[in-house]
Amino acid sequence: MRVARFAGEDDPRYGVVGEEDGVPTIAVLKGDPLYAGFELTGQKVPLDDVRLLAPVIPRSKVVGVGRNYAKHAVELGNDVPEHPLVFLKPNTSVIGPGDPIVYPEQTQDLHYEGELAVVIGRICKDVSVEDAPKVIFGYTVGNDVTARDLQRSDDQWARAKGFDTFCPLGPWIETNLDPADLRVTTELDGDLRQDGRTGDMVFSVADIIAYVSEFMTLLPGDVILTGTPEGVGPMQAGERVSVSVEGIGTLTNQVVPHD
Ligand code: MG
Numbered sequence: 001m002r003v004a005r006f007a008g009e010d011d012p013r014y015g016v017v018g019e020e021d022g023v024p025t026i027a028v029l030k031g032d033p034l035y036a037g038f039e040l041t042g043q044k045v046p047l048d049d050v051r052l053l054a055p056v057i058p059r060s061k062v063v064g065v066g067r068n069y070a071k072h073a074v075e076l077g078n079d080v081p082e083h084p085l086v087f088l089k090p091n092t093s094v095i096g097p098g099d100p101i102v103y104p105e106q107t108q109d110l111h112y113e114g115e116l117a118v119v120i121g122r123i124c125k126d127v128s129v130e131d132a133p134k135v136i137f138g139y140t141v142g143n144d145v146t147a148r149d150l151q152r153s154d155d156q157w158a159r160a161k162g163f164d165t166f167c168p169l170g171p172w173i174e175t176n177l178d179p180a181d182l183r184v185t186t187e188l189d190g191d192l193r194q195d196g197r198t199g200d201m202v203f204s205v206a207d208i209i210a211y212v213s214e215f216m217t218l219l220p221g222d223v224i225l226t227g228t229p230e231g232v233g234p235m236q237a238g239e240r241v242s243v244s245v246e247g248i249g250t251l252t253n254q255v256v257p258h259d
Contacts (some may be wrong), residue, residue, distance in 0.1 A: 001016055001038075001138075001174070001175045001176055002016065002017035002018075002057060002172045002174055002175075002249075003015075003016060003017075003029075003033055003055060003138065003172055003173040003175060004016075004017050004026055004047075004050075004052055004171070004173075005052070005053045005055045005056065005096075005119075005172075006026065006050040006052050006053055007050065007051040007052060007053055007244075012053050013028055013029070013188055014025045014028075014029040014031065014032055014033055015028045015029050015045070016029065016038070016040075016085040017047060017114050017172055020044060021250045023046055023047075023251070024046070024047035024048065024069075025044050025045065025046055025047060026044065026045050026046075026047055026050060027040055027043075027044050028040070028041045028043040028044065028045065028082065029041065034056070034121065034137060034220045034221050035220065041161045043121070044119055050112070051098070052097045052098070052168055052170060052171050052172070052233055053096040053097075053170075053182075054094050054095060054096035054097075054099075054168075054169045055096075055119075055140050055169060055170055055171070055173045056119050056140070056169065056170050056173065056221050056223060057091060058091040058094065058221050058222050058223045059091075059150075059219045059220065059221040060091070060219050060221075060222055061088050061089075061090075061091065061216075061219075061222055061223075061225070062088065062089040062090070062091060062093065062094065062167055062222070062224075062225060063086060063087075063088060063208075063212055063218075063222065063224045063225070064082070064086070064088065064089055064144055064161065064225045065084050065085060065086060065087075065103060065203065065208055065224070065225065065226055065227045066078060066085040066086075066087060066157075066193070066227065066257065067079075067081050067085050067202075067227065068084065068085075068202050068203055068208075068226060068227025069196060069200050069201060069202065069227055069228065069229045069230060070200070070202060071196075071229065071230035072120070072196075072227070072228055072229055072230045072231075072232065074153065074230075075230050075231075075232070076232070077152060077171045080202055081202070084203045084208050084211045084212070084216055086206065086211070086212060087157045087158075087161065088158070088162075088165065089144070089167050089225070090162050092164055093145075093161075093162055093163060093164060093165065093166040093167035094165065094167045094168075094169055094223075095165050095168050095169075095253070096168070096169065096170050097168070097170035097171045097251055097252060097253070098252065098253065099143055099165065099168065099253060100165065100253065100254055100255070100256040101143075101165045101166070101168065101235070101236075101241070101253050101254070101255045101256070102163070102164065102165045102255075102256055102257075102258055103236075103237045103256065103257055103258055104147065104163050104258055105258045106147065106150065106151055106159075107147035107148075107150055107160075108149055109147065109148040109149040109234055110145065110146075110147055110148075110234060110235050111145070111146045111147075111148045111232050111233060111234055111235065112143055112145065112162045112186055112188065112190045112193070112194075112232065112233070112235050112241045112243070113132045113143060113144035113145070113146055113186075113228035113232055114141075114143060114184055114185065114186035114197065114228055114229070114243035114244075114245075115141075115142045115143070115144050115184065115225045115226055115227060115228050115243070116139060116140075116141070116142070116179060116182060116184060116198055116205075116225075116226045116248075117139065117140045117141060117142035117169055117180070117223050117224065117225050117226070117243050118136055118139055118205055118208075118209070118224040118226060119136070119138050119139065119140060119173050119221065119222075119223055120133060120135055120136065120137060120218045120219065120220060120221065120222040120223070120224070121136055121138075121220055122134075122135050122220055123217065123218070123219055123220060124136075124213055124217070124218050125213050125216075125217045125218070126214060127209050127210055127213040127218075128210060128211055129204075129207060129209075130229045131204075131207035132205065132209040132210055133206065135209060135218065136205070136209070136212075137173065137175065137220070137221075137247070138173035138174050138175035138176075138177070139173065139174050139179060139247075139248055140169050140170060140171075140172065140173045140174070140223075140248060140251075141169070141170060141171070141176050141186065141243050141244065141245045141248050141249065141250070141251040142167065142168065142169050142223070142225045142243070142251070143165065143167070143168040143186075143241060143243050143251060143253065144161065144166075144167070144228060145161070145163075145165070145166040146158045146160055146161050146166070146232075147159070147167070148160070148161065148198075148232075151224035156254050161209030166204045167223075167225075168243075168251055169223065169253075170249075170251045171250065171251055172247045172248075172249065174247060174248045174249075175234055177247050177248065179198055179204075179205045179226075180198065180199060180204070181197055181198055181199035182197065182199075182245055182246040182247055182248075183195070183196070183197055183199045183244075183245070183246040184196045184197065184198060184228075184229055184243070184245050184246075185243070185244045186231065186241065186242070186243050186244075187241070187244075188233070188235060188240070188241055188242075189239050189242050190240075190241055193231050193232075193233055194228065194229050194230065194232070195229070195231065196229020196231070197229075197230075199224070199227065201226060201227060202227075205224075205226060208224060208226060209224065212224065235255045236255065237255050237256055237257040238254070238255065238256075239254070239255050240252060240253070240255075241253055241254075241255065
């Protein structure tokens with residue numbers, strides 16, 4: 001099932017993406033399915049008529065995992081970590097499909113990082129690897145936008161990865177997906193820049209959830225970015241970046257200059 005969040009007249013609305021008579025359609029839900037379940041209103045709207053929003057605004061945090069693909073660790077001159085290398089992005093960095101990524105004036109080296117994103121479905125702590133699938137609501141596509149020069153100059157990555165607009169998510173959440181071996185690609189203005197498979201992750205989705213939940217409680221709507229394959233590189237203002245994950249869809253955003 002594909003769960004979308006879209007702009008309503010006043011507040012964001014939620015719905016299930018499907019098809020009716022060959023037309024992509026959203027069956028509108030009564031509330032946020034993370035908290036209110038999947039009760040349908042009976043209303044349906046054509047997908048093309050709505051503006052999709054980030055499918056989730058993390059209630060407390062976006063957890064990132066660094067250097068989780070060996071070839072990506074090597075391309076930046078780093079070792080593959082022995083444990084998941086965890087960082088946080090603020091929920092204020094989240095934007096949706098089609099929203100602009102603002103190129104900050106503090107950086108001269110803004111990078112894309114296409115990633116599989118996990119959406120947590122229930123409050124949990126000390127989750128075992130075996131039980132990890134039970135706490136997952138679904139999966140979406142993420143772009144872990146990074147100011148690479150600031151990542152190198154700062155000991156902590158809060159600034160390099162935490163600017164507003166640095167966490168595009170979307171286009172929707174796929175609730176029925178096996179994350180074991182999915183193709184992850186990133187295109188910049190239509191040129192293929194990253195082409196990896198989640199099967200090459202050093203730590204699996206379940207490994208990451210078990211590791212992170214050992215030290216912090218995960219809440220419904222929290223998001224985990226699972227790391228990026230090799231091929232990261234710079235984006236310039238005006239360029240369009242599209243991240244695709246097999247079985248989910250494509251997330252596209254345009255980079256715009258700061259004011
Ligand atoms: Mg990343």
